Amino acid sequence: MPPTDRYRAYMGLAPRRIPHWEHWSCPDAETYLTGIDYYEHPRQCRLKMQEMYPQITLSIPKEDTPIPRPRLDAEGQGSVADSEGRLRVRWGAGETNHWEWGKQFKSPEEVFAFSPLAHAADFARIPVVEMRDYSDEEALYCQYRKNWPAEWGDRAPVGAHNAVSFYNTMFMWPLLTFGWDLFLECCMDDRFERIMDEFAEINRRVFRVFARLPVNFVICHDDIVTSRGPVCSPRWMRRYIFPRYEEFWGIVKGAGKEVLFMVDGCIDAYADDVFACGARGIITEPYTDFRAIARKHKDCFLAGEGDNRVLYRNDPAEIEAMVRRMVETAQMTGGYMMCIGNHIPWNVPPPAIKRYLDLSAELAHR
Numbered sequence: 001m002p003p004t005d006r007y008r009a010y011m012g013l014a015p016r017r018i019p020h021w022e023h024w025s026c027p028d029a030e031t032y033l034t035g036i037d038y039y040e041h042p043r044q045c046r047l048k049m050q051e052m053y054p055q056i057t058l059s060i061p062k063e064d065t066p067i068p069r070p071r072l073d074a075e076g077q078g079s080v081a082d083s084e085g086r087l088r089v090r091w092g093a094g095e096t097n098h099w100e101w102g103k104q105f106k107s108p109e110e111v112f113a114f115s116p117l118a119h120a121a122d123f124a125r126i127p128v129v130e131m132r133d134y135s136d137e138e139a140l141y142c143q144y145r146k147n148w149p150a151e152w153g154d155r156a157p158v159g160a161h162n163a164v165s166f167y168n169t170m171f172m173w174p175l176l177t178f179g180w181d182l183f184l185e186c187c188m189d190d191r192f193e194r195i196m197d198e199f200a201e202i203n204r205r206v207f208r209v210f211a212r213l214p215v216n217f218v219i220c221h222d223d224i225v226t227s228r229g230p231v232c233s234p235r236w237m238r239r240y241i242f243p244r245y246e247e248f249w250g251i252v253k254g255a256g257k258e259v260l261f262m263v264d265g266c267i268d269a270y271a272d273d274v275f276a277c278g279a280r281g282i283i284t285e286p287y288t289d290f291r292a293i294a295r296k297h298k299d300c301f302l303a304g305e306g307d308n309r310v311l312y313r314n315d316p317a318e319i320e321a322m323v324r325r326m327v328e329t330a331q332m333t334g335g336y337m338m339c340i341g342n343h344i345p346w347n348v349p350p351p352a353i354k355r356y357l358d359l360s361a362e363l364a365h366r
Contacts, residue, residue: 006337011280012334021304027092034052039093090347140206166219169245171241187236193240229265229268266284286306306323
C-alpha cells in the first residue's frame with residue numbers, strides 16, 4: 001500500500017498535505033459544523049464530520065443510538081455533586097472524575113513494603129490506567145494481538161500508520177500506583193530503587209509483546225514534565241527513567257518499529273534525552289519550544305504546537321496567525337502534524353474550531 005500521509009509525517013518524510021492529530025472532546029462543535037445533532041444522531045453526525053474534515057480522524061459509532069445530553073453546560077448548572085458530595089464539572093459529552101490515584105496507599109511504609117512484581121496479576125484491578133494482568137507474558141501478548149488481523153503475522157503493512165500505545169512508559173507507574181504526594185515523598189529514598197526495578201521488569205514484558213505485534217509505531221506516554229518544566233531532577237531521571245526508555249525502545253526498534261513519545265507540559269528540558277533514548281518524535285503541548293526542537297533534530301516528528309487559549313478567545317486574526325505560525329514550523333521538519341496540543345474541550349467556541357480547521361485545510365501544506 002502507498003504510505004499514508006500520517007505514516008509519512010511520523011517518519012519525517014514531509015507529506016505535501018500536513019495531517020492532523022487532534023485531542024477532541026467538543027461534541028457541540030460537531031453539531032455546529034455538520035448541522036446534525038450529535039446527541040440525537042451520533043453516527044450520522046460523525047459520518048458527516050468524516051466527510052467534511054477527514055483529516056481529524058474521529059471514530060465512527062457503530063449505531064445511531066441517541067446519547068444522553070450532559071447535565072452540565074455553560075448556560076445551566078456549573079457543577080453537580082456525586083453521591084459522596086464531591087463536585088464534578090463537564091467534560092466532553094459527560095463529566096469529570098476525581099484524582100484518586102494511589103488512594104489505597106496511606107504512608108511511605110506501605111509504599112516501601114509494596115512489590116509491583118508480586119502484584120503483577122493484581123494490576124488488572126489496581127487503578128493505574130493500564131489495568132492488566134502482567135504476570136503471564138504470553139497471555140498479555142494474546143490480549144493485544146487480537147486487535148489486528150491474524151493474517152498480518154507480526155508485521156504491519158509497509159506504509160501503514162498502525163500503532164499500539166502504552167500510558168505507563170515508566171514515570172507513570174509509581175505516580176499512578178502511589179499518587180502524587182507519596183510518590184514525591186518516597187522517590188528520593190534509596191529504597192525506591194527496588195520498586196522502580198520491579199516496574200521496569202513489568203515493562204520489559206510489555207515491550208517484548210509490542211515487538212511481536214503487527215504495528216509500525218509504538219506511542220509511549222509519560223508525563224515527565226508539567227507546563228512549567230520537569231517534575232524530577234535530571235539526575236533522578238537519568239537514574240530511573242531514561243536508561244529504561246533506551247532499553248525498552250531498543251526492544252521495539254530492533255523489531256522494526258518506531259517510537260513516538262507523548263508528554264503533557266513543557267518538554268524543553270528533556271527533549272534531547274527523549275531523542276537520545278531512541279524516540280522518532282514527540283507529541284506535546286504549546287508550552288514547548290517546537291522550533292528549537294525542529295532545528296536540532298532533523299525531520300523529527302512533532303505535534304501539539306496549537307493552543308486552545310487562542311481558540312477560546314475566538315479572534316479570527318489571532319487564529320489565522322496561529323495557523324500560519326504552525327505551518328511555518330512545519331517547513332522546518334518533515335514530521336510535523338497540526339495539533340491543538342492542550343486539547344479541544346467542550347467549551348471552545350465552535351466558530352473558532354471551524355476557523356482553525358478551515359484555515360488548516362487551506363494553508364497546511366508544503
